[in-house]
Amino acid sequence: MSSLQSLLLLRREERWPVFSGCAAGFAVLGAYYLLKPLRDEVFVGDRAVGAELWTGTFLLALLLHPFYGMLVARVHRERVLPILFRAAALLLVGLYWLLHRVPDPETVGPWQEQAGSFWSGRWVQGEQGWQLLQGSRIWLQRGFYVSVSVFNLYLISALWSALIERFEGPPARRLFGLLAAGGSLGAIAGSALVAVAFDSWGSGPFLLLAAGLLEFSLHALRSAGACQSRAPMHGSSFEGLGLVLRHPRLRLLGVYILLFTLGSTWLYFLTADLLQVHLPEKGDRVRFFSGVHLVTNVLTLGMQIGLVGRLMSSRGLLPGLVLLPLVSLVGFSALALAPLLSVLFAFNVLRASSRYALAKPAREALYVGLEPRDVYKAKNFLDAALYRGGDLVSGWAFQGASALIVSGGAALTLLVLPFMATSVGVAWRLGRQTDESQG
Template identity: 35%
Template sequence: MKFRFVYRIFKGLVKARPSEVVAMLWSFGYFFCLLCAYYILRPVRDEMGIQTGAENLQWLFTGTFIAMLAIVPVFGWISSRIPRRQFLPGTYVFFAINLLVFSAFFESGTAPIATARVFFIWLSVFNLFVVSVFWSFMADLFNNSQARRLYGFIAAGGSTGAIAGPLITTTLAPVVGPTTLLPISACFLLGAIACIMRLSIWSREPKTSTPRDGIDRRQPIGGSMFGGISLLLRSEYLLGIALYMILFTLLSTFLYMQQAFIVSAEIPDSGERTALFALIDLAVNALTLIGQLLVVRRIIGRFGVTLTLILMPAVAIFGFFFLGLFPTLAVLIVFGVVRRAGEYALSKPAREILFTVLSREEKYKVKNFIDTAVVRGGDAVSGWLFEGLRLLGAGLSGISFIAVPIAVLWTSTAYLLGQRQEQLRAALNAKRTYPFDEPEPDTPNDTESGRSTEPAANPYTGPR
């Protein structure tokens, strides 16, 4: 009786089905633990960046990119040979042990500047790597139809963790010191492992057995250690996703650098700047959580992935245009909050759906390469490009206007990717057979009455 009551709540909120509620909640908890662990550490990383010297930050970004290039083939080699049920928990145990080692170095005072630099790069790698692995797992666990309904709620788990982490840091850092936060963060990573184990059990239950595609998801992914790079270069679809992320990273870095110049000019006091950044983060995380719980499923369900993907690139066109006309703090804050909240609430879940039509090797290896090496490479290149334009006399307004055609290209790329994803999804559905003769309809275009207006895109309700 209690379960039915819980099910009715989630059915109205996210249209989850009885067999999906448990996995959805564990996925929510998994992402909560993951981002809570990261956001506990983020202020510590920022402090480490200041200790190494603000003038050296661009070199830290470059160091992060080099570290990504070194890690990607190692990740490919490990994922090719170790089953998912061992590989995923092992990844988080490795990072948890790293945190304990860093904590010991900080407490002992050994090589503080070198340790601070290494920690800054490590956490920048950790952030993208573990989140990429999480979404790869989600794409492997849920099929395309489920992703459209459940990803918004699952992503809200991360937003909740992003709110809880800073609250923990704010409460405990003045009492126990920043370095003591590292073991606390490690505990949340262990919590993520518990969620992974429960999700692995759920995926093997008979009522959620996978479609008959002949793939045993308990086995290693296979392929070579450089499989992600080679698969990327052979696929126009994957190259399109990489281009989408490069354009996203380029514009994000431009806006971040403009924020640094405008805020430092408008607000000279360090304490006031810190308070402003905290207020912006709070507004972004609150709007993101609302969007993930109440908006994203309805937009993706009613209008599809394509429209959802192009929303934030379209916002970037107008945002940079107005920022070029009025390079003020008020315009910057409004544009920055809307862009970041929209990215986390809408673009991120829609972007992850792009990977649900791919093979397991593509989901883990190519996605990880794009989310880590490509994104961090884009950070490094964009930072130097911004500085070059500024030295050439472009100015903040000029750089904003330069960003407008880039945003137009980003919008076009998003549209083409969304259309291609729909084509691949239709082709994939046509090849599959399902364990139920009369599956419940499940389409991306539900009406207000809950009845479908077109044939089911993917009627299977179990994990892939």
């Protein structure tokens, strides 16, 4: 046990809280990765309205932000996470019920949808009561896409806010990589289960399993001591934006996040376009995404267990923040030269693993030393509203560039390279400033 503790940089009194924190991360990320391949396939299958899906995602994130701010300001913090997580679990159960009530387009009842009509994809009252028209399942799938895209950000942001407050101070850099490893294990388990069971189970059981994992995560957080009784933080529901604008480190982090979302959006849309050509079947696309997630999280876990804590303790946050934009710069260059499925797979894996293994723990460590109000309110604004706002602008920019550039994906890929080069400089400055201020 002592050799394992030495490898993990873990002290005896930290064993149970860290194990419980890892279990909470396992459950939350496991739930998300049960749903992520299904969500991503909806985007590829409905690629014609991809920018509209991202618009809906941003609008929902923006709509929920003041409610989250009000919740944090007025409710004791030990109740914030149960409210958020159980609301998400109920949503998943409701989506499961609706998806089983709505007929597939191949098995339509007497009501026929008229393309482009006002009632397209809506409820209609018929002789047998309220019925759903053909095409309603498409709208439910779009609702599923938007809901998962928004709630995963809120839940993961709230999870890390609680862990940051629980493991504050000098141990944070040493332990954050290990805490993130619990999430990677959950992501591996979720991705592997989807890859193995999707053909026989379909989509529905994964929604119920994800809801159960969210409930389990609450018990794990309580065991870690991350849901202790703390007074509300008061203040305005919209205070997150003001906190970001007033704090130099948070302002620079906002720029870093916007450039990151540009790269993520560009890769996401390019991936969807290439998969429509190379993998026209839905099941093949789900397995592609599951494979990407599985390999990504195996690599991520290996780095998180033995590398991240030592790197952040000895070298600071700068290496973790800079590696992701460097990988993005090299990856987009490779994809422009060789837009192949193998290159696409490798780029997705390497970018995501550098993000989750190094950039994510480094980003969370940026909040160490800040007031709890800054952590909860500003972090949620950055992780949800600003993140999805960046997605929205980047998505419409990609659509506009696609309409103007007729030469194809290589030219579109080259467009993003100057922004990725800029993000390297922003990451360097952010890492240097934070390492100097945190000592």
